[in-house]
Amino acid sequence: MDWLREELTTLAFCWRVERTDGVAIGLTSHDRDLLVDGLVHRASPGMTPSAIRREAGLDADTSDVAGALSAAAIGEADLLAGRWDGARVALFAVDWTDAARRVALGEGTIRAVELGDDGFTAELRGPTAALDRAVVEETSPECRAELGDRRCRVPMAGRRRFVRVVGAEGPTLTVDAAEPAADAYGGGRLRWFGGANAGLEAGVARSAGATLRLRAPPAFAVEAGALVELVEGCAKSLAVCAGRFGNAVNFRGEPFLPGMDLLTRYPGA
Structure with missing residues (x-):
């Protein structure tokens, strides 16, 4: 990365955004389009990232990206419809004179999106944000599996x-x-x-x-x-699992486990 130490740097920010439906777009803060890894990153000076901090700890890493709404790239209707929810974003700095020179700044998925008069702000959640999730599942009277997944095992081909x-x-x-x-x-x-x-x-x-x-x-x-x-779909009850799907052996719930109301019971209640 010696090129970052030069007296005159030719630096530009780039974003590669891949939606869950397979659509991918590239954006750059440079005033001209850049070709990086076979994808044309369109000049979008209105796109600006927040301060980016990279640490070695295990805290959840988040950052914000703000930009103007563009009908050709990210439109208001598509944002409100949820087309960009969960999209994977890779943010990096690149030497616009040589696209092979680049520095990864982070990546994540789009979560909360806020719309304003001047455009939008999207929150990016990095890989370590997954550490905020519970380590083990909690008990529940309903099934915690999804119909057809590896725990449920109900064949979905005919459903x-x-x-x-x-x-x-x-x-x-x-x-x-x-x-x-x-x-x-x-x-x-x-x-x-x-x-x-x-x-x-x-x-x-x-x-x-x-x-x-x-x-x-x-x-x-x-x-x-x-x-x-x-x-x-499935109602996630043991009765439906056994009666409709004949799959009670794979039911992932505890319908007969006493609940917290057991502690409040008393004689004569």
């Missing part, structure tokens, strides 16, 4: 289907196929493959026949005929 939306009113959607079982998609997921919401996911609160009620209204207007994928 996904593509349907088309034929009507929408707020968080309520009507599709062109009925559910295979009562409330089959309650607690499940809906993925948009068509229309303005393409690429987004939504949680399903409950389902009945060909009607779905989402946990929140779609971010954008729903077009009739939009293609969606429905993934079955």
